Amino acid sequence: MFEDEPNQQRNNNRKTPEPQFNWKGLILLVASGLIIAWAFILNSDKGGMMQSGREKNYPEFQQLALDGKIICTKDKPLRLVSDPGTGNEYLEGYYTKESTTGDKASTEAVFETTVNVEFQKDQLNKLIADVNAQNAEKRKTAKDAGQPEPTLYDLVITPKTNTSHMGTFLFTLLPLIVLVGLFLLIRQQMKMAGRGALSFGKSRAKLLNQDRNRITFKDVAGCDEAKEEVWELVEFLKDPKKFQRLGGKIPKGVLLVGPPGTGKTLLAKAIAGEADVPFFSISGSDFVEMFVGVGASRVRDMFEQGKKNAPCLIFIDEIDAVGRHRGHGLGGGHDEREQTLNAMLVEMDGFDTQEGVIIIAATNRPDVLDPALLRPGRFDRQVMVSLPDVKGREEILRVHAKKVKLSEDADLSKVSRGTPGFSGAELANVINEAALLAARRNLKSIGTAELEEARDKVRWGRERRSLALTDKEKENTAYHEAGHAILIELLEHTDPLHKVTIIPRGPSLGSTMWLPEQDKFNHRKNELLDNLVVAMGGRVAEEIQFHNVTNGAMGDIRQATGIARSMVCAWGMSEKLGMVEYGEQEGQVFLARDLARNRNYSEATAQIIDEEVKRLIDEAYNKAMSIIVTHKDKLDAIALALLEFETLDGAHIKEIMEHGRILHPPQSPKPPTPPPVPKATPERTPAKSEDESEGGLPGGVVGVPA
Structure with a gap:
């Protein structure tokens, strides 16, 4: 079933060469820099730089010479040191240094005096002549007096060229070393380019x-x-x-x-x-x-x-x-x-x-x-590779749940049933968001509540409890969502109601969510007509309660129009137009293929299509109006419960429809956690046609075809 060991080893060792970091070039560059620095050090420090503590300025040297304290013998000559590399010149020799302890003993010390022969040549010659003449006079005086000849030093300057053979050698070869280093570096880069930047024709697999x-x-x-x-x-x-x-x-x-x-x-x-x-x-x-x-x-x-x-x-x-x-x-x-x-x-x-x-x-x-x-x-x-069904979604959730810590009561089947249309990447995101939510709540494991909250966040966005809504806006949103909820419960061909909330989530100020009992691949005409009625519920509830309407039904209108137009043009559900598809034809034009879209029906047919779409929506609106007016007391009860508890499950809505009140009320909503850094609340502008003002069906309804 598996390959033998040699073949497997050979296959595993097959690897295409990948561009690596050029360590050789970097080492070569650093070595070249060190050699250059070394050459300069040898030519500067060893090539005539005076040592600290020995330096005497020229007036001090002149006074020492006139006092006869400069020692100039064969073993200790007075040298004029010159450095061709740096151009420095200085006198180097010995002088008699008086003792600092008070006794008459003296010591010899080394001195160095910076000079410039080009400008001080005559001055030096005159000083040497004066010192030597002074010594000759002292010898003559001692000889005439019959005294022993005193110890005097005639000054003779001995030239000396201070050079460093290694420094000179390196300094001479420095240009050649730099050129060779650059050549090797460029050559190495060209080899790297054969596998990297310059290999445009090589595959990037x-x-x-x-x-x-x-x-x-x-x-x-x-x-x-x-x-x-x-x-x-x-x-x-x-x-x-x-x-x-x-x-x-x-x-x-x-x-x-x-x-x-x-x-x-x-x-x-x-x-x-x-x-x-x-x-x-x-x-x-x-x-x-x-x-x-x-x-x-x-x-x-x-x-x-x-x-x-x-x-x-x-x-x-x-x-x-x-x-x-x-x-x-x-x-x-x-x-x-x-x-x-x-x-x-x-x-x-x-x-x-x-x-x-x-x-x-x-x-x-x-x-x-x-x-x-x-x-x-x-x-x-x-x-x-299609979107997974309910069983496939549960399997995907279990695969990703192996990487996190789930509680024993976590119901992945319930989550998979509540995520129709989710891809594998979205399901992985649900598990990850649930893990992050549980960590923020300091829980030891992930439960069903965190999974459902993560699902709602992935599909409809995060709750925005901090959004500052006025009491009037909250009441309007509550009646809007109550209109959707009451129609879902009363109509025959709708899916079970899952949750109703007036907490802003994502782009909507409230959401009504229903979940199918199983995945649906076909939609019957009765189901589509009831969906149109549900879509009208929010606007109808606003009109009945407030005798005024808002722009919160924008998403409902868009969704209802899409359903009605598909019923007429694509699904053949209009008796007047029959089993004919009315869509767009694709053609080929000079500029681009996507620009060539032409209708395959006449203007007269287009007018009939518009009339049929409007008829379906008007009938749905009138049916929604009739049902909600009949059950106005239930509408008020659901809206008041939403204002009190903010979020109601499907079971709570059933209790209101059957008993007129909630028998098992949910827990009171917790106030939102304040942000770590307080920020000033921006002034709210009047709502226009942004997605933020959409309510009800646009972001909160599951299972309705667009």
Whole structure:
């Protein structure tokens, strides 16, 4: 079932070279800098810099010389030191230093005096001549007097050039060292560029490391049919001879189609994880660059890498970035994207699946792909990864719940039933939001209440309890939501009511939520008509109670119009227009394909469509008006309960409808937690047509087709 150890080791060790940090270049650059600094130090510090504590200025040197204290012998000469590297010149020698302890003993000390021979030459010569003449006079006087000759030193300046052989050598070779270092650094960068910045034609496909983050079918839930369909690829990669024995050929390419967040990329990684083969991943947008021909070159390089690492999987995410219809660009010209697509078509025709290279692509826009890409021999199979059903949602929740700490009474089945239309990514977000909510509440585990709150936050937004609403606005919102709720309870073909709230959440000031008992894939005409009546409930309740209306029904009107128009134009539910589809036709024009949308019906038919849509909505409005007027006392009771408790469950609404009051009232709402940093509340402007003023159905109704 699994490969033998040598083959498995070989497959795991196959890795494409990736650009690494240029440590050699950095070390070379640092070494060059140190050599340059060393050369300067040798030429400066050792090349004639005087030592501190020895320096005498020129007047002090002159006085010492006239006093006869300068020692000038063969062993201790007076030197004129010059440094060609720095240009410094100074006198260096010994002088007799008087004792500081008060005795007559004296010591010898070294001195250094800075001079400039070019300007002080005559001055130095005169000083030496004066000192030597003074010494000669003293000797003559002593000789004439018959006394012993005193110890006197005639001054003779001995030139000395102070040089450092190593410093000079390095300073001479410094330009050559710098040039060689720069050449090696540029050469190293060019080698790096062969794998990095300058390798425009190389594929940017990344090799997934199966050792660290291996994904299998156990990590994929909610798409059992898709897993069964791609299991053939796993069996082929494990045992190709099983299919070759009967003459069958595995599909060259598999196209994963589905809405965003349904797990197409995860499913592709699971195929590679189950088969234990190299997995190359690349996005469709990684092919095209600013240079012409780069995309086609990368396509060819990608297939070459696949053949070298066969058997393997190549996954192209968002293939619609390069696989769109050809000939519909601006002006109908041949652009870079089409050249990349042509290269991909040729490469998919040029290799055989017996080599063990399988292409998997993912897109959520299969309608825009070029037909040549979808023909047999290229992407032979399309696998639909659809939104999960109620059972699949529960499985997905359980997969993600393994990473968090759930309480024993957490009901994932209830959460899955309350999340119709959620994708796998949204369900993962629900679990994550529930974990964050439980952490904020300092709980030890995640319960059903946190899961439901997280679901409401993901779908409708977070509660905005801090939103400053006046009592009049709260009352208006309460009657609006009560109008929706009472119609859901009284109409026959509606789903069970789940929750009613007047707490602002997301863009709405209040929400009425109902949940279907099971997933629905078809909607009957009676259900759609009742949904239209429910959509009218908020506006009708406002008109009955206040004899005035607000803009809070904007979302209700938009949703009701969409349902009614679909019933007339798409679903054939109008007796006057019959079983005919009235929509838009797509054509091809010069500028762009998406601009060519024309109606396939006349102006007279358009007028009839508008009349039918208005008739459906007017009938729904009149029916809602009749029901709410008849049950005005129940409307008042629900609205007052909402003003008191802010949020009511479906069971509370049933109690009000049956008994006129709530038998088991919910807990009183807790005041909102103040923010850590108080901020001034901005002045509220009059509500216009923003989404914030929408109430009821727009964000709070589940299961109504748009």
